[in-house]
Amino acid sequence: MHSFLRAYPTEAKLLAVLILICIGLSIASPDFLTLVNFTSLLNNNAVNVIWAVGLLVVLIAGGIDISFAVAASVVQYLCVYAFAAIGGGNWAIGFLFAGGFGLALGLINAFLIHQFRIISIVVTISTFNAFFGLLMFFSSGRFLYNLPSWWSGRVILWEYQTASGTWAELILPVLVMAICMAATWVLIRRTTTGRQLYAFGDNPEGARRAGISIGLMQAIAFGWCGMMAGIAGLMQAHITKEVVPNALIGRELEVLAAVVLGGARLGGGRGSVLGCFLGVLLVAVTQNGLNLLGVSPYAFKMVVGVIILLAISTSNLDPARLFVPRKGRNA
Amino acid sequence: MPADAVPPDALRFSGITKIFGGVKAVDDVSFTVGAGEVHCLAGENGCGKSTLIKIITGVYQPEPGAGMEIFGQTYAQISPTQARKAGIAVIWQDLALFAEMTVAENIAFETMLGNRPRAVSYARLHRVAAAALARLDVELDLDARLGSLPIAQRQIVAIARALVSDARLIFMDEPTASLTQSETDALLAVVRTLSARGVAVVFVSHRLAEVLEISSRVTVLRDGRLVGVFPTAGLTQSRLTELMTGTVITHDVMARDTGHNPEVLRIEGLTRAGEFGDISFTLRAGEVLGLTGLIGAGRTELCHTLFGMTRPDRGRIILNGQDLQLRSNRDAVAAGIAYVSEDRLALGLIQPQSIADNTVLSVLRQITGAGGLLSSRKKDATVSHWISELAVKIGTPADAVSTLSGGNQQRVVLAKWLATRPKVLLLDCPTVGVDVGARAGIFRIVRALAEKGLAILLVSDEVPEVFLNADRVLHMAGGRIAHEWDPRQTGLPEMEAAVYA
Ligand SMILES: Nc1ncnc2c1ncn2[C@@H]1O[C@H](COP(=O)(O)OP(=O)(O)OP(=O)(O)O)[C@@H](O)[C@H]1O
Ligand SMILES: [Mg+2]
Numbered sequence: 075m076h077s078f079l080r081a082y083p084t085e086a087k088l089l090a091v092l093i094l095i096c097i098g099l100s101i102a103s104p105d106f107l108t109l110v111n112f113t114s115l116l117n118n119n120a121v122n123v124i125w126a127v128g129l130l131v132v133l134i135a136g137g138i139d140i141s142f143a144v145a146a147s148v149v150q151y152l153c154v155y156a157f158a159a160i161g162g163g164n165w166a167i168g169f170l171f172a173g174g175f176g177l178a179l180g181l182i183n184a185f186l187i188h189q190f191r192i193i194s195i196v197v198t199i200s201t202f203n204a205f206f207g208l209l210m211f212f213s214s215g216r217f218l219y220n221l222p223s224w225w226s227g228r229v230i231l232w233e234y235q236t237a238s239g240t241w242a243e244l245i246l247p248v249l250v251m252a253i254c255m256a257a258t259w260v261l262i263r264r265t266t267t268g269r270q271l272y273a274f275g276d277n278p279e280g281a282r283r284a285g286i287s288i289g290l291m292q293a294i295a296f297g298w299c300g301m302m303a304g305i306a307g308l309m310q311a312h313i314t315k316e317v318v319p320n321a322l323i324g325r326e327l328e329v330l331a332a333v334v335l336g337g338a339r340l341g342g343g344r345g346s347v348l349g350c351f352l353g354v355l356l357v358a359v360t361q362n363g364l365n366l367l368g369v370s371p372y373a374f375k376m377v378v379g380v381i382i383l384l385a386i387s388t389s390n391l392d393p394a395r396l397f398v399p400r401k402g403r404n405a
Numbered sequence: 406m407p408a409d410a411v412p413p414d415a416l417r418f419s420g421i422t423k424i425f426g427g428v429k430a431v432d433d434v435s436f437t438v439g440a441g442e443v444h445c446l447a448g449e450n451g452c453g454k455s456t457l458i459k460i461i462t463g464v465y466q467p468e469p470g471a472g473m474e475i476f477g478q479t480y481a482q483i484s485p486t487q488a489r490k491a492g493i494a495v496i497w498q499d500l501a502l503f504a505e506m507t508v509a510e511n512i513a514f515e516t517m518l519g520n521r522p523r524a525v526s527y528a529r530l531h532r533v534a535a536a537a538l539a540r541l542d543v544e545l546d547l548d549a550r551l552g553s554l555p556i557a558q559r560q561i562v563a564i565a566r567a568l569v570s571d572a573r574l575i576f577m578d579e580p581t582a583s584l585t586q587s588e589t590d591a592l593l594a595v596v597r598t599l600s601a602r603g604v605a606v607v608f609v610s611h612r613l614a615e616v617l618e619i620s621s622r623v624t625v626l627r628d629g630r631l632v633g634v635f636p637t638a639g640l641t642q643s644r645l646t647e648l649m650t651g652t653v654i655t656h657d658v659m660a661r662d663t664g665h666n667p668e669v670l671r672i673e674g675l676t677r678a679g680e681f682g683d684i685s686f687t688l689r690a691g692e693v694l695g696l697t698g699l700i701g702a703g704r705t706e707l708c709h710t711l712f713g714m715t716r717p718d719r720g721r722i723i724l725n726g727q728d729l730q731l732r733s734n735r736d737a738v739a740a741g742i743a744y745v746s747e748d749r750l751a752l753g754l755i756q757p758q759s760i761a762d763n764t765v766l767s768v769l770r771q772i773t774g775a776g777g778l779l780s781s782r783k784k785d786a787t788v789s790h791w792i793s794e795l796a797v798k799i800g801t802p803a804d805a806v807s808t809l810s811g812g813n814q815q816r817v818v819l820a821k822w823l824a825t826r827p828k829v830l831l832l833d834c835p836t837v838g839v840d841v842g843a844r845a846g847i848f849r850i851v852r853a854l855a856e857k858g859l860a861i862l863l864v865s866d867e868v869p870e871v872f873l874n875a876d877r878v879l880h881m882a883g884g885r886i887a888h889e890w891d892p893r894q895t896g897l898p899e900m901e902a903a904v905y906a
Binding site: 343 | 459484489497501502505510514515517519520523
């Protein structure tokens with residue numbers, strides 16, 4: 075317990091806040107603590123979590139990416155045309171294509187950042203605009219409904235009829251989310267490359283002197299973020315059964331806020347998969363709760379803003395200290 | 406004779422030049438280190454020692470025409486990875502550690518290098534890190550976040566990191582600057598063992614006693630140029646100083662009688678549990694009061710309390726007859742107390758910002774002109790005044806602080822605080838990492854400031870420093886004041902005997 079608190083102070087704090095909010099909401103609204111509400115919370119936020127773990131890797135490496143949500147839209151369009159071109163496709167090809175297109179878009183970011191030594195926020199704001207402009211130009215703003223049936227058909231992994239007759243279910247994106255989380259965790263915690271990403275984000279000059287390849291770090295971070303964005307795009311179209319060019323624009327800031335809330339640092343070197351998950355969930359639960367309580371959706375953004383401010387301003391508070399007896403320092 | 410009978414020199418570099426923005430930081434230097442040799446690199450702040458190390462380890466590329474040979478192999482170009490593979494490890498002057506990672510990961514970082522991904526074994530990291538620390542005979546919490554450690558422990562982590570690899574040549578760029586005497590002794594012992602096992606060590610330090618004690622040869626640089634290579638046997642501190650600076654520096658006791666000056670600061674029975682107890686002394690205008698003692702005696706803790714960073718449990722701080730209740734260091738600055746901390750590299754400077762901006766950081770209000778906007782004329786005047794006063798070696802004031810040599814960065818910190826025109830100046834180890842010439846310069850400044858009426862508390866773990874430069878000396882041990890000495894009556898040997906007892 076204590077070592078968890080020490081290694082993951084932000085995550086522990088988030089978890090505590092999340093539990094408190096959940097307790098509060100379940101008292102305030104009888105609909106909150108139900109299986110149906112819980113599963114739909116997961117279903118509705120799987121895409122955000124997939125984006126979040128991709129963005130996490132970029133933040134850990136000291137960068138930032140604004141373009142990933144738009145990149146996901148681009149991937150959706152590319153996929154629709156690519157599947158049509160090869161005459162249908164299936165899930166395996168779907169993941170391959172979506173991940174591959176996303177990876178390529180991410181590598182464009184990495185290339186621009188590394189080759190021209192431009193900071194990532196400037197590059198990704200540019201690619202955000204470029205991606206979106208090209209997308210609107212080539213799609214003429216058209217919606218696409220003609221998705222292959224494997225793509226748009228609902229895949230239910232698990233379902234259960236509650237006593238009241240409603241169905242609780244988990245759908246494919248939740249499984250994909252779990253796999254993306256696990257893969258990202260393995261990458262950043264369990265591989266040398268992941269540790270190099272942390273080191274590079276933490277102290278780029280120190281990493282360079284140790285012989286870490288800067289170009290490779292940028293490629294992995296932005297490539298991973300792009301790949302996750304592509305997969306998230308695939309899942310999002312699976313849920314909505316349509317591809318809309320401007321459906322995802324704006325989501326990047328929501329995800330960024332959740333990741334930062336989850337303890338990733340703008341500036342690099344810090345952040346965890348668990349934190350990302352909790353960050354997305356905290357925002358979602360708050361929104362969910364406000365909905366159930368009948369609060370105006372406009373108030374929601376304001377509340378999220380306040381939560382993030384609180385989270386960042388108390389991030390120096392170290393909960394681990396609350397659990398160890400105070401020792402006088404040896405003079 | 407077969408070629409392998411005599412091991413090749415560890416390094417043979419010749420004709421190395423490095424130009425930064427038109428200035429030659431290193432100018433046609435040749436540098437040779439024998440296998441298993443302990444070789445010192447000496448010279449004043451900014452003479453190019455760290456730059457030379459960065460060239461040899463592939464961090465900077467030299468200007469064309471350099472001859473580079475490592476362990477008998479010639480290189481046209483060196484990258485950090487090549488240098489590492491050739492058996493070179495470095496303890497960087499700025500440590501180059503990773504604040505967000507654990508102690509174990511920092512020490513065993515080497516095992517995580519390489520472009521091909523591999524699985525990380527945290528158990529192995531722990532083993533490797535623990536073994537490296539054991540060689541230094543210290544214990545650290547391996548799971549602590551590096552950024553939570555004080556500077557001295559971070560230095561130890563940096564040292565341990567260089568011992569992890571089986572390096573055949575280790576560069577140590579001012580590794581002892583923030584270490585205690587016993588930690589330094591342990592490091593020097595490790596250096597000797599390494600050397601006995603055939604590992605060459607290039608050692609940089611401004612503590613000349615160390616240089617003479619540990620090395621067999623010294624390469625002296627001045628203003629980026631090679632002065633010469635000298636066998637240590639037969640070299641003295643004053644001779645070495647002369648070689649480094651090109652001038653002769655004398656050492657006289659500077660103490661004067663300040664007993665009649667008006668009292669500025671009076672401390673009565675100041676106590677903070679677990680740190681220091683029952684501290685009483687007075688500090689007069691124009692006085693330099695030395696405070697010495699071993700690291701851990703509570704000196705820095707006392708400074709923190711005097712600067713409002715921690716609160717005393719008991720006792721009074723009286724400044725110009727007024728009781729001070731310091732709630733924060735802001736209060737202390739407002740009251741006229743300035744504190745140059747011992748951890749100045751980490752706390753004192755905003756590295757990417759310019760020298761000028763750093764200098765005026767704490768006096769922004771004084772350099773405003775019409776309409777309360779910053780006056781660039783006043784700013785330039787303040788900056789150039791302190792740059793010349795402290796003889797900071799810079800390109801232009803607009804350069805980033807990070808481009809300065811370590812010692813010159815410290816002068817900028819000093820300038821920043823002196824610009825606040827304080828009444829009381831707390832100087833916590835102001836000469837750590839500063840070369841002999843500059844030390845003399847800093848003490849000249851301290852003296853001049855005292856002549857102008859500033860009351861100065863000079864903290865140092867080097868007894869000769871307070872002996873030579875203070876008017877009175879307090880000795881702190883175990884959180885209490887153990888002695889008060891007058892350098893004109895008590896000799897240096899007696900003080901040292903008491904402090905190191
Ligand atoms: N990246 C850089 N850009 C511009 N100038 C630099 C850079 N690095 C070093 N310099 C300049 O080169 C000179 C030599 O610096 P270096 O750090 O090698 O000195 P040093 O001998 O290690 O000094 P110290 O004892 O203070 O550490 C200094 O004048 C410094 O300002
Ligand atoms: Mg240096």
